[in-house]
Amino acid sequence: MNLNTSLIMAIVLALLHLSFPLLYYLYLRGEWLGKPWDLRRDPSYRPKVTIVVPTYNEAGLIKRKLGNIASQDYPRELMEVIVVDSASTDDTPRIVREWMESHRDFKVILVVEGVRRGKAFALNNALRFASGNIIVVTDADSLWISRDTLANALSWFSDSRVAAVTCLKTPTGEGFAGVEKGYRDFYNIVRIGESKKHSTPIFHGELAAFRKDLLMRLGGFPTDIGADDSHTATLIALKGYRAIAVDNTACVELVPTKGYHMWRIRRAQHLVQHFTKTLKLLPKAPREFKPILLAETWLHLFNPWLLPAATTILLYKALTGTATAIALLIAGVALLLLKPYRTWIATQIYLIAASIRNLRTKEIAWGKQEKANQ
Ligand code: GDD
Ligand code: MN
Secondary structure (H helix, E strand, O other): OOHHHHHHHHHHHHHHHHHHHHHHHHHHHHHHHOOOOOOOOOOOOOOOEEEEEEEOOOOOOHHHHHHHHHOOOOOHHHEEEEEEEEOOOOOHHHHHHHHHHHOOOOOEEEEEEOOOOOHHHHHHHHHOOOOOOEEEEOOOOEEEOOOOHHHHHHHHHHOOOEEEEEEEEEEEOOOOHHHHHHHHHHHHHHHHHHHHHOOOOOOOOOOEEEEHHHHHHOOOOOOOOOOHHHHHHHHHHHOOOEEEEEEEEEEEEEOEOOOHHHHHHHHHHHHHHHHHHHHHHHHHOOOOOHHHHHHHHHHHHHHHHHHHHHHHHHHHHHHOOOHHHHHHHHHHHHHHHOHHHHHHHHHHHHHHHHHHHHOOOOOOOOOOOOEOOO
16 A cells, blocks of 8 residues: 555545544534424323432432432322332441431332342332333432423323433533533434434433333343443334433433543443444334434444544554654644544543453443542
8 A cells, every 4th residue: 555545544534533423413403403393292291100219339329319309390199219229338228218217208119139230130120119100210320400300301201102211411520520511512412313303322321211111021121231221212212112312301410520531431331332232223223213323333333443543544654754644643633622622532532442341341230430429
């Protein structure tokens, strides 16, 4: 290969890497974001709901979480909470019991597992006690921003085509929250765009709601991969139902103050596992959902690798004295001054690290990160 072809190849790879996500984002924003929902939502719809909170060592946050759920403006007789704890080594179960004592008007069931087998396993355990028609899973380290969050989210189920609903995320916390925010602005638009077109294959642990009958037909949550919420939502969309992120609900997640990079890598690992598992189902996807699933699969499994490929070629050329390669590398590094670009590159590095790390560990029962307000 002569000098020119390899340089051109590096440029093409880099342009493909950057332009695909940008075009996908612009397409969703331009074509779908402003469109009205093609769903019939009855804002007064109030189904019976079971809210499941999985916990592993959440003594510092569980009280606040239960208080947040209890403050929702939703008919008490139509809601119940199941806290499912997996062998916490802290006081989580005791704190839950105390909270239950002081809130007798509120139905809470505590399920305590003797052995920790992971979040999805615990969720399936909780399902055995659930009497609601809708199951809402919500992480202990998250909060629902307004008193209407639950009612707003569940109202979408009034349309029988909708079988899964998730919230939009607003990051809070210290330190890395700024980086998180840059990432969320971009992704929330993608989530809504995908949902208006058909469904989004990425759900959030802060609020992930599912029709219980469908969930049971799927055999509960998958226990062999980490992204139980996203995977379940995708299986539901593959069946032709809608799995949507909705713009009238917002959730907060606490961003770790320590171990941020490991947290991002582990979550990326879960998404890589999820998209790898749906690869073989792609041909069966409904017409409107197929391009979405294809794009997200490309973005999570393949697109990130174009970046090291292009960089390697440029580095090689730079080291062998090609001035254009040196200039391109300097330009690539200089662009890091721009925050959106920096955030993007960081995300790519997390995804690449995740794919490599997945070869060694799946992180089904993961370690805890330290968070603010804990
Ligand atoms: N019962 C039980 N058993 N709960 C667990 C276990 C377990 O083995 N492991 C974690 N949890 C609980 C935590 O206590 C928390 O309430 C919730 O599951 C999420 O755990 P985090 O440690 O906060 O995970 P995360 O925020 O990094 O990841 C979340 O979001 C990801 C992407 O949105 C999780 O929901 C992931 O499953 C999801 O992939
Ligand atoms: Mn979390």
